[in-house]
Amino acid sequence: MTDATTTTTGTDAAKLLRRHETMAVIRRTEKAAHDLFMSGLVKGTTHLAAGQEAVAVGARGALRDGDYAFATYRGHHHAIAWGATAEECLAELMSKATGSCKGKGGSMHLTKAASGMLGSYAIVGAHLPMAVGAAWSARLRATDQVAVAFFGDGATNIGAFHESLNLAAVWKLPVLFVCENNLYMEYTPIGTVTAAANPAADRAPSYGIPAELVDGNDVVAVEDAVARAAERARAGDGPTVLEARTYRHYGHSRTDPASYRPEGELERWLERDPLTVSANQLRALGTSDDDIRAAEESAAATVEAAVDAAKAAPGADLAEAFTDVWADGGAEWRT
Amino acid sequence: MTDATTTTTGTDAAKLLRRHETMAVIRRTEKAAHDLFMSGLVKGTTHLAAGQEAVAVGARGALRDGDYAFATYRGHHHAIAWGATAEECLAELMSKATGSCKGKGGSMHLTKAASGMLGSYAIVGAHLPMAVGAAWSARLRATDQVAVAFFGDGATNIGAFHESLNLAAVWKLPVLFVCENNLYMEYTPIGTVTAAANPAADRAPSYGIPAELVDGNDVVAVEDAVARAAERARAGDGPTVLEARTYRHYGHSRTDPASYRPEGELERWLERDPLTVSANQLRALGTSDDDIRAAEESAAATVEAAVDAAKAAPGADLAEAFTDVWADGGAEWRT
Amino acid sequence: MTTYRESVAEGIAREMRRDDTVVCLGEDIGAAGGVFKTTVGLFDEFGPERVWDTPISEQAIVGAAMGAAMTGMRPVAEIMFSDFLACCWDYLANEIPKVRYMTGGQVTVPLVVRTANGGGLGFGAQHSQSVENWALTVPGLKIAAPSTPADVVGLMATAIRSDDPVVFFEHKGLFASKGAPAPDGHVVPFGQAALLREGTDVTIVGLASTVPLALTAADRLAEQGVQADVVDLRTLLPLDVSSVLRSVERTSRLVVVEENPYQGGWGATVVSVVAEEGFALLDAPMRRVAGANVPLPFADALEDQVIPTVDKVVDTVKALVDY
Amino acid sequence: MTTYRESVAEGIAREMRRDDTVVCLGEDIGAAGGVFKTTVGLFDEFGPERVWDTPISEQAIVGAAMGAAMTGMRPVAEIMFSDFLACCWDYLANEIPKVRYMTGGQVTVPLVVRTANGGGLGFGAQHSQSVENWALTVPGLKIAAPSTPADVVGLMATAIRSDDPVVFFEHKGLFASKGAPAPDGHVVPFGQAALLREGTDVTIVGLASTVPLALTAADRLAEQGVQADVVDLRTLLPLDVSSVLRSVERTSRLVVVEENPYQGGWGATVVSVVAEEGFALLDAPMRRVAGANVPLPFADALEDQVIPTVDKVVDTVKALVDY
Numbered sequence A, B: 001m002t003d004a005t006t007t008t009t010g011t012d013a014a015k016l017l018r019r020h021e022t023m024a025v026i027r028r029t030e031k032a033a034h035d036l037f038m039s040g041l042v043k044g045t046t047h048l049a050a051g052q053e054a055v056a057v058g059a060r061g062a063l064r065d066g067d068y069a070f071a072t073y074r075g076h077h078h079a080i081a082w083g084a085t086a087e088e089c090l091a092e093l094m095s096k097a098t099g100s101c102k103g104k105g106g107s108m109h110l111t112k113a114a115s116g117m118l119g120s121y122a123i124v125g126a127h128l129p130m131a132v133g134a135a136w137s138a139r140l141r142a143t144d145q146v147a148v149a150f151f152g153d154g155a156t157n158i159g160a161f162h163e164s165l166n167l168a169a170v171w172k173l174p175v176l177f178v179c180e181n182n183l184y185m186e187y188t189p190i191g192t193v194t195a196a197a198n199p200a201a202d203r204a205p206s207y208g209i210p211a212e213l214v215d216g217n218d219v220v221a222v223e224d225a226v227a228r229a230a231e232r233a234r235a236g237d238g239p240t241v242l243e244a245r246t247y248r249h250y251g252h253s254r255t256d257p258a259s260y261r262p263e264g265e266l267e268r269w270l271e272r273d274p275l276t277v278s279a280n281q282l283r284a285l286g287t288s289d290d291d292i293r294a295a296e297e298s299a300a301a302t303v304e305a306a307v308d309a310a311k312a313a314p315g316a317d318l319a320e321a322f323t324d325v326w327a328d329g330g331a332e333w334r335t
Numbered sequence C, D: 001m002t003t004y005r006e007s008v009a010e011g012i013a014r015e016m017r018r019d020d021t022v023v024c025l026g027e028d029i030g031a032a033g034g035v036f037k038t039t040v041g042l043f044d045e046f047g048p049e050r051v052w053d054t055p056i057s058e059q060a061i062v063g064a065a066m067g068a069a070m071t072g073m074r075p076v077a078e079i080m081f082s083d084f085l086a087c088c089w090d091y092l093a094n095e096i097p098k099v100r101y102m103t104g105g106q107v108t109v110p111l112v113v114r115t116a117n118g119g120g121l122g123f124g125a126q127h128s129q130s131v132e133n134w135a136l137t138v139p140g141l142k143i144a145a146p147s148t149p150a151d152v153v154g155l156m157a158t159a160i161r162s163d164d165p166v167v168f169f170e171h172k173g174l175f176a177s178k179g180a181p182a183p184d185g186h187v188v189p190f191g192q193a194a195l196l197r198e199g200t201d202v203t204i205v206g207l208a209s210t211v212p213l214a215l216t217a218a219d220r221l222a223e224q225g226v227q228a229d230v231v232d233l234r235t236l237l238p239l240d241v242s243s244v245l246r247s248v249e250r251t252s253r254l255v256v257v258e259e260n261p262y263q264g265g266w267g268a269t270v271v272s273v274v275a276e277e278g279f280a281l282l283d284a285p286m287r288r289v290a291g292a293n294v295p296l297p298f299a300d301a302l303e304d305q306v307i308p309t310v311d312k313v314v315d316t317v318k319a320l321v322d323y
């Protein structure tokens, strides 16, 4: 296992500025989701990814069109990184007909299948075998696609994690296991319930899978690490485990004030906010503050327009309650 | 992980002769089960442990009365090592009222709860969390009991294995995970479906659990290794993984002629038959051939008598089909 | 008045005070008090040796509870959302309910698996199911599903004291509901339905969330001159078919209201017992107001389309009394 | 004549020849041909890139099948004994049947999970269950359970070609049974029950193992002057209630014979549909001959006590026609 060092190799400023803007769109979307929740326009629950943007955006940046992603209930950032618009995401959260899942999925199930983002799953760890299966399928169809599963530190303690890593290793499949270690499973510090310091990376070797620890708040570092893993995967060298250390700015879900956090922890992580990190990298690459601000303003405008459009959209179509069970579009269960 | 070397430290000849006799009882019982199956007196299926006797007998030898054992569908040896009589086992296989489970369990579920052998489970891996729970219970009740789970190499690829090792490690529980690696999961060589050369031992370190490889055909080696693990467990130092390399003489189950075995493999293992190994050790300790033969004849007589008694016993009591669902003894589901 | 939510912790606490062998385990149930705040106070009162936070390992949670139950403890395991019972279904379906029988009575498994069940809160397809019908497919489990705060306490007492394994369904949609607190020493036996309202025209059978719904419907029906018996089953197993048959004897009409999907729903079992044993009592077809045979949608307007509502019950009963 | 067992491999092979995207995975299904010998010949004909041996990892097997199905393949996953569906129940209950709906139709999951179901072979409590009722609790799954060799092939064709997920229950007790081989290109549509015998006195509905049992019972009843319709449902979902209602219209009496336990059994759903929609057709109570509400015992004499038998069906029908 090697510690990845941040590098800007192969990263040009224009590309990084695009990543920065996507991260800003995610950040604004999460803020909007939070505010809309507070004002009663989003119901149910949400799990916001503010603070973790760099993992999704870096990973997508390293991958190709057609590569598959599987995400969790904390999956807004993955959906947007894979091309879902802020509008279709927010509309989904607001139970609108224009939502990406027609209001049938909600925050926990954002999906953008058209660009390979094959769903957000709300049973912890359940999607890991699916990603293994998508990678197996790529191999069977002799494409050079890879599949990536994003999951939390807490997910590494569930049985499906173990079965997935073993099967992926035995079959040498082109799958990337990307753990977003944000230090907590809900309200419980991950270290108190896990027999490994780095829950994903420390376990990978026992499956013969190479692992890398990566700074999950550094979009460039993530992109580089995922690029290396994807290259191995496409070369037929099998799966990789990446563990990205990161932090969520909000509580676990909308009902969580996160009072279990030690004092100062959030503040320390805010200093390494992924958007701050990438802004600094941009400056180091010679991008002007004006250009950075312009990207951020563009992101803000995108999300503002998205909020307005989502608000204005019609509510979910009641007839949709009885569609999409079967591939024929219907829900008939008897003859 | 250390490779255990066979040692006879602390093993006196009289004790070893008792182990030898118990192993011989198991061997004869398995042979009887096989023959009774062939003659139609045992129905359903059986998974014989001939060849693997040393693991069960050595483990029991190292443990105390009151320690718990959880076994698999291949569990005749564990039941007998924990004090089940050949007669109650064979009667169970023959669907007799005198069977250890009244004919309701069968070969796959032999149980001797009165002496801590809390069942044989036929869903691969399912009993590992139970052993963790029994160890947790020992700790909660402040006894110094340990719990041992016996399982096969194939069981290491199922999710419950992972969850059990993690929880046992995090809670530092007095539980022993004893893998009987007999090279095959049913008809499939374990190496072809497992991302670790030693499926249990190689994975233990990633949970921070100490592991030991042990010669599973050497009852003394097993006893020593289990004694070390039990000592650690009772001292509050948590779980241990033991991987005992061994071999089953019969096929996986009664329908399996084991034609997938490479030529000569069985013969090589028969040379290291646990009964041969222990007989040699006895001779080295000065036990006479006569004494060894007497123990074996005593075992043979025990099993012969058991077969006769089981044959003569009445069939399962039909009324028992409707007992033992609930703790009150009954099966009432409505009021 | 107290809430259903608070009654969960109260019910557990009362038993933990009585009996040292009662211990709790589950995800985030300790200092955090559980994601639904249904274990608030337990950690403070009983400490970390009685209230255990676990990793996300549903199989280990329930499997360890089973091992502990077989060796002298009375564990109360929390599976956060009932949908996640699927992650440890082997224990609920194959291990816990069968081990006593298949060992010929050598062991007992006195444990409780508590779980937050049901919809109505907009949690979507994987966090909203009513899965008490899953449990009903498995002989060897007892199944409780209270509808009021007092019943939560009273049924919890029976569940924890039971030497048999119990799946205890706490309805998410009822957590905030209020009712009279349970008196001291309150114990509600299993298999004893509550007749909550007496009528002559129709029997409405409900469970957990569908009980208040049935009561509201009965109020509305009364305004229209239709008098309903409302029966709260309280437990699905044991199933109190006697109370149902007794009521149908008076009313000659049966409507079962259940949140789980129609296909494979528990209402079908109730109806089939009445079809076998109460056929002569019936003046009309039996009706089931059940969840639709679709996954649960996120949007609340859509969810209302597919789960039972007061309107659906009222309409069904009215059509039936006109039969 | 061919066996039910051979027809499983034949049914799969026909589809694998037609369609390159059909691949198989499961434990010991490759060179070994499966523990029930239901995949014999596939590995030889199609090779290791189409027939995959897996570790003992039920979640990974079915989860990987799901991922492959979402991305262009048509996987056929074997779960060796249906009891083990409990080990991957999350995929059957929460993932596979819901993903299409909860994504608003963005994905489809054309896969088959095949499994050996049912008792009668003395495999004991954890290897003998009839668990088709588990699957029936979950909207979003199609459920097939053939009773004859030809139906195995014909329903397998429909299952594999289906763009919806299918749980395919092969009955262990029928593997050795014989019947006419399926003609070339044989396809049996889902949701179309077979009327296997016509009578006027009673409708007997069966599925898989209970179909031959119902037919034998009908023969015996005919000797005693009772003429039975025997309906083989073939699939539980879609459920062909029209055929059942049509038959009851003629016979006025219904007996459902199912191997799964009475509590939560699929027969209850059939009965409840008839109770709702066919009440006026009935001249007598409906009856269910079902598994007892106990785990399955090992000894064959005990197993006979708790699963349906010809005698139980005959006795039940006779009592009913005398009603």
Ligand SMILES: Cc1ncc(C[n+]2csc(CCOP(=O)(O)OP(=O)(O)O)c2C)c(N)n1
Pocket: A074, A122, A123, A124, A125, A151, A152, A153, A154, A155, A156, A182, A184, A185, A186, A252, C027, C056, C058, C080, C084, C087
């Ligand atoms: C099988 C299962 N168990 C429990 C939960 C409840 N739950 C939802 S999120 C969560 C914590 C997950 O932690 P982690 O994997 O670190 O992801 P994070 O939320 O930090 O992104 C838990 C316990 C669930 N959804 N699924």
Ligand SMILES: Cc1ncc(C[n+]2csc(CCOP(=O)(O)OP(=O)(O)O)c2C)c(N)n1
Pocket: B074, B122, B123, B124, B125, B151, B152, B153, B154, B155, B156, B182, B184, B185, B186, B252, D027, D056, D058, D080, D084, D087
């Ligand atoms: C969950 C589950 N999957 C599959 C099986 C079928 N099965 C029974 S034994 C076995 C092989 C087990 O291999 P191993 O763990 O090495 O034990 P051994 O039989 O060699 O003692 C399999 C696949 C099962 N009983 N349970």
Ligand SMILES: [Mg+2]
Pocket: A152, A153, A154, A180, A181, A182, A183, A184, A185, A186
């Ligand atoms: Mg986390």
Ligand SMILES: [Mg+2]
Pocket: B152, B153, B154, B180, B181, B182, B183, B184, B185, B186
């Ligand atoms: Mg083995």
